Amino acid sequence: MAADIAILLMMEEEQQHSLKRRILRDKSNPLELPESTFIAQYRLNKEAFVMVLDKIQPRLRSSTIPAVLQLAATLRFVAEGPYQRSVGNDANISMARSTISEVLTRVIKTLKHSICHQWIQLAMGASEKQHSKDYFYNKYRIPGIIGCIDGTHIKVIKPSTDEDLYFNRKGFFSMNAMIVCDSNMTIRAVDARYPGSRHDAFVWSISTVRQHFPREFEIGDRTSRLLGDSRYGIEPFLLTPYRDPEYGSLHNTFNRAHSSARNVIERTIGLLKSRFRSLQGTLQYSPQKVVKIVNVCCALHNICRCYNIECPNIETITVSIEVYEENSEILSHNRMQNEGQRIRNEIANAL
Structure with missing residues (x-):
């Protein structure tokens, strides 16, 4: 009986935590950060970030997570990695670790196809x-x-x-x-x-x-x-x-x-x-x-x-x-x- 109550309490706590995380995520917009803070966290400035976002957005499948947050989470990971947990705990991103893993896999693949061929070119004029x-x-x-x-x-x-x-x-x-x-x-x-x-x-x-x-x-x-x-x-x-x-x-x-x-x-x-x-x-x-x-x-x-x-x-x-x-x-x-x-x-x- 006590074990069942403990499990229910844990489930309720996790649901509340998930709801709080989703509310934070829905209200967050990394582009509202000051430019210097934005660069420190995501390495790109806002102009470059929007350029990359425009490149990948048509290729990202529909998701409840906005593309801007998916890209922000991925940039935060490559900037600070190699661990996913710290990325998910970012107040501007607020994602569970499992969600971060899915986002990284999807966005890294999309970035590879969207920007690598354009931005890494051996041929020189x-x-x-x-x-x-x-x-x-x-x-x-x-x-x-x-x-x-x-x-x-x-x-x-x-x-x-x-x-x-x-x-x-x-x-x-x-x-x-x-x-x-x-x-x-x-x-x-x-x-x-x-x-x-x-x-x-x-x-x-x-x-x-x-x-x-x-x-x-x-x-x-x-x-x-x-x-x-x-x-x-x-x-x-x-x-x-x-x-x-x-x-x-x-x-x-x-x-x-x-x-x-x-x-x-x-x-x-x-x-x-x-x-x-x-x-x-x-x-x-x-x-x-x-x-x-x-x-x-x-x-x-x-x-x-x-x-x-x-x-x-x-x-x-x-x-x-x-x-x-x-x-x-x-x-x-x-x-x-x-x-x-x-x-x-x-x-x-x-x-």
Whole structure:
């Protein structure tokens, strides 16, 4: 009897809590927040938020939860993640944890289809290429550079299958996300499909980015290239540093210029993870869903760059630069490798 009464009381309390949450949600409007508070909570400013909302609203199926709150909840999650409970407790959102889970799944999928292709584009116009080339040459004296490439690990929970593939050399489960950025710290490409044990050079070798550059090279664009660290193999369109150069040599001078120029990708990844803290913690989702979250965060990062949105009170993460002695250059075709070495030597001799 006492147990039955306790259950009834719990059910009544939950119903009251749910009703209170629904009333709060129906009356709330995140867009009424001051601009600075809005940016701090959702990372986008109101103008960018409305632009994204207009993109996804036609694609969202009908729901008792307004689209504006669904988007706000999702942005709050990627900004503060990786836990859903704190998002639901936000007074401007007020959703149960189970509801938050459904909303995130729906909106992340919609965002991926609505904004990623538009806001993450590898192809660059002539003026964009020239802008990046001028930046890298004027500042570091390295010609022809339109961007930089690096990999970063996104922590995930232990997968239910093929767990050994996701366990990386740093000792945790992850996805290895390859990111390419330009001189403006805009993300030009991202590929987060591969598990953490995969080497950066492997991810590059089978990526659509790797397929793009040889085509450009063969049809005549032989002066546009990326900078990558020693984990990648040298190619005409991907310059890597010399291995173990003698101090004071031309090769050593090239490596120092190369390292300074490539810092832009370290800063880009650091800003991405600082802005969207869900990428710092361990994401409690399947690898497939994590890939979508990473892609969406990269597109949102580019939107923030386009709208000149600063991130107040966020300390940028410093991404360490690591040097590997693995002979990943075997992944490059000999002809491409030789041509890349020739180009690198010409640049080193000119510094």
